[in-house]
Amino acid sequence: MKRVIASVTVATAALLVAxxxxxxxxxxxxxxxxxxxxxxxxxxxxxxxxSTLTSSPS
Incomplete structure (x- = not known):
């Protein structure tokens, strides 16, 4: 459980810095x-x- 919390904290910090x-x-x-x-x-x-010229068929 401690590893999950630590990895989520590190991932969040990395996103905030980026x-x-x-x-x-x-x-x-x-x-x-x-x-x-x-x-x-x-x-x-x-x-x-x-410049661009566009025309529609009539």
Whole structure:
């Protein structure tokens, strides 16, 4: 009986540790400064477009 209780306790603890949410990276102090640091003069903008066309038979 002691082994069953111990194994259930260990299994529950393992599930709780595995279910802990990941910590997010801290937000930058100044979002405008962070954005401007990514922009470089003379570089273009990359634009990707995806479209799908579906039609039903009439």
């Amino acid at each position: 279910a802990a949410p990941a910590q997010a990276a801290p937000a930058p102090a100044d979002p405008v400064k962070a954005l401007k640091s990514r922009l470089v003069a003379g570089q273009g903008v990359k634009f990707t477009e995806l």
